[in-house]
Amino acid sequence: MNLRSGRFKGRMTSDAASYTSSLEFDHRIFGADIKCNLAHTLMLQEEGIISPEDAQAIIKALKTLEEDGLEALELDPSVEDIHMAVENYVTRRIGEKAGFMHTAKSRNDQVATDLRIALKEEILVIMEGLVTFIQDIVEMAQGNLETLMVGYTHLQHAQPTTFAHHLLSYSQALKRDYQRLEDAYKRVDLCPLGAAALTTTSFPINRERTAQLLGFSQILENSLDAVSSRDFITETVAALALLGITLSRICEELIIWSSYEFGLLEIGDEYSSTSSIMPQKKNPDVAEVARAKATSIQGELVTILSVTKALPQSYNRDLQEVTPHLWKATDTARDTLQLVHEMLSSVKFNQKRGAELAAANFSTATELADLMVREKQLPFRVAHQIVGRVVSTALEEGLRPDEITSHFLDQISLEVIGEALDIGEELVEKALNPLEVVRSREVPGGPAPIMVQECIQNLKNWMKNK
Template sequence: MNLRSGRLKGKMSHEAASFNSSLEFDKRIFEADIELNTAHTTMLAKQGIIPEKTATNILKALKDLKEEGIEALDLDLSVEDIHMAVENYVTSKIGEEAGYMHTAKSRNDQVATDLRLVLKKEIKIIGLNILNFIEEIINMADEHKETIFVGYTHLQHAQPTTFAHHLLAYANALRRDYERLMDAYKRVDMNPLGSAALTTTSFPIDREMTTELLGFSRIMENSIDGVSSRDFIAETVFSLSMLTSTFSKICEELINWSTYEFGVVEIAYEYSSTSSIMPQKKNPDIAELARAKSAILTGELMTIMTILKALPYSYNKDLQEITPHLWNAVDNAKSILSIMHGMLSTITLNKERASELAKSNFATATELADILVREKNMPFRTAHKIVGRMVTVALDDNVSIDNIDLKFLDSISQELFDKPLDLEEDLIRKALDPLENVRSRKVIGGSSPEATQNAILSLRTFLEDESDKNGF
């Protein structure tokens, strides 16, 4: 079918046709377009808008096309998009009555609907994979509730924690990424079909029927908005960008931790490579690539936002250019998610090195200050000053944490406040012990085994609830 034969004179140049065509990335919405045309034709027949026999012929041709697959279509550049390719196929099977299929709809509402149908499925796939990844992280955390690890701020030793506690930071960040994405799903799950070009139609269509047939939760209530809105794409890509940003941060830590200087983690051989010249190298290439590829999502989001900026209502061809950026973002997010799941779940943790780091560089100093507050009833800032000076003197005099005792602390207090602390030796030892530090953090969100177990149970409940709600 040649749409130009009515209004326009002559053919589009080959260069212009190629520039105008969306066929390459329209392949993604092929099955959705068949689904849409099936629902729309069914509705047209039920409403008495087109003859029943014609509808039957159209539906039979659409069914045949679905079985034959996209290879059955003529995807020559003279065909602008997948919608015309599908219509041309039906026309080749049943003749001119195929034209009834386009009654009361436009390519404007058709493409908007197709995009939403496909994106809904993609979001559900990604959502399920995020939940599976969270479950894997929870299972890892369950095994490391007493595995001592050092926590960092400013990439400097801060306080002792456990590897489980650190893993659960990943799990909770991914939970928010999941929730953000599933919240965006609500805006995707809206039906623009029936908006037609921009003002709906004078035919008595039943939008509730097509909404139900296509599995949307609600109808878009303004037809201009229906054909021109792509905020659902921007919101989805933003959610995916935040998801891959989480992955990027995890990669950064795995890369650091796998260095000789940290020596805490070994990335599996399956996710490593070597040097072309240095035979000793085991490089974290996959983590580095995943870290870099997260930037693709940010770039695609900025491109989409820039295209959308200042577009007049309603439909403009500019919107066509958003689609390839959407699918590139979706595909990269899925790829990074899959590789992260495999890579993180197969790391090897060096527990001895982790414990050594947690004990070194006075990471337990905060607890000693807290002990002074509790036992000596002094203001925290006073305790902070005493312990801070203690660390400075110990480092200057090369005194290890194992050699910090009451005599050493009293000398610091005497210097600063002209009086000893008279603290029990046992309290000092417990305060400076990483495991005792961890066990004392029992509040919600803390690093103690009990607090960690409660966090794991909470996340497991979340996973069960989401699986039940979404039919995963």
């Protein structure tokens, strides 16, 4: 069928047809297009708009195509898109009565419906992957409740924490990524079918019925909005871009921590490569590529925003160019999520190195200042000043944190505030012990094993309903 034969005298040039065709990426909505046509045709029959005989012939042909697959279509650029290719297939099988399936339906509402059907499936797959990733992180954390490491701010030693506590920071970020997709799904789960080209139709169609048949929660109430809105795509890709940032940050830390200078962990060999000239190298190639691919989703988002930012209502062919960027974003997010998940699960954490870094470079200094506040009722800023001087003096004299004594504190406090603190040696030693510091952080969200265990249980409870 040549769609142009009624209005135009000739065909598009082959270059123009290829340039405007969407067939290259329409395969993504092949299954959705069949579902859409099946639901619409069944509704037309139920409402008495087309005869049962014609409807059943169309439905039988569509189901045959569903079984035969995409290969059964004639995918010629002159056909323009998958919708016409499907209609042409049905026409070849049952003749001109195939055209009845397009009654009260336009490609405008059809493509919008197809996209939503296919995108819902993609979102659910990614959400499932997120839950599985969080589950595995939780299991890793469970086994590392007292595995010491140092926490960083500005990439400088800050305070002691545990590997479990750090891992759960990933799980919380991924949980929010899940929630953003879960929320975006609600806006995707609205049915445009029945809006037709832009103002619905004079046929007495039942939009609620097709929405029900296609598994949508409700219809889009305004037909102009139904065919022209693509904010459901923008919102989804925005959520995926944020997921990409989460994954990229995880990759960044795996890359840094696996370096000789940090030596905190080793990535599995199956996610590493070596050098073509330096045989000793173990390069975190998968993490590096994932770091780049994950952030490329931001580029897809910017393109989508740019295409849609100034379009008049209602449908414009520009919207066709949004679709490939949507699928690139979903593919990249899904694949990167899976690989980062597998790669993080392969990691071996160096507990000895973690404890060494936690004990070095005065990461326990805050607790020492807190000790002065608790025991001597000093204002925190005064305690901060004393401990700052303790650290600078110790560094000048080459003293380690575990070599700081009560007597040393008294010497410094005499210089700073003119009096000795006289804090017991045992209390000073405990305040400077990274594991004791971690155990003392029994505030919700803190690294104390009891608090981390509580966070783990909360995550498990959340995942039970997903």
